Amino acid sequence: THVVADPCIRCKYTDCVDVCPVDCFHEGPEFLVIDPDECIDCAVCIPECPVSAIHADTELPANMAHFLALNQRLAATWPVITARKAPLPEAERWKNGENKLLDLEQ
Numbered sequence: 001t002h003v004v005a006d007p008c009i010r011c012k013y014t015d016c017v018d019v020c021p022v023d024c025f026h027e028g029p030e031f032l033v034i035d036p037d038e039c040i041d042c043a044v045c046i047p048e049c050p051v052s053a054i055h056a057d058t059e060l061p062a063n064m065a066h067f068l069a070l071n072q073r074l075a076a077t078w079p080v081i082t083a084r085k086a087p088l089p090e091a092e093r094w095k096n097g098e099n100k101l102l103d104l105e106q
C-alpha cells in the first residue's frame with residue numbers, strides 16, 4: 001500500500017485525490033490517509049503531492065514508520081474524499097514543518 005505521512009498534516013493540499021483511480025483517500029480535519037485495503041499501489045499520487053507526503057509502505061522514512069498503522073486505523077472511520085478542494089488556510093505556513101503529528105497530539 002501507499003501511506004500519507006507527516007508532511008500532509010495542517011496542509012491537506014488534496015492534489016492526490018484527483019488522480020487516485022480507486023478513491024482510497026479518506027479525509028480528517030488536519031490531513032488525509034490512504035485505505036490500505038483499497039490502494040492498488042499505482043503510485044500516481046506520489047508526484048502530485050506538493051509536500052511529498054506520500055510514500056510506498058516499503059519506502060517510508062524510518063521516522064514516519066508509525067504512519068502505516070495510523071493510515072489503516074483512521075481510514076476505517078474517516079470519510080472518503082473524491083474531489084480536490086482548497087488546502088487548509090495555514091498550509092503555506094506549515095508546509096515545511098516536521099513532526100507535525102506531535103504538535104497535533106499535544
Ligand code: F3S
Nearest residue numbers: 008013014015016049
Ligand atoms: Fe496531503 Fe499531499 Fe494529498 S498534502 S492531501 S497528501 S496532495
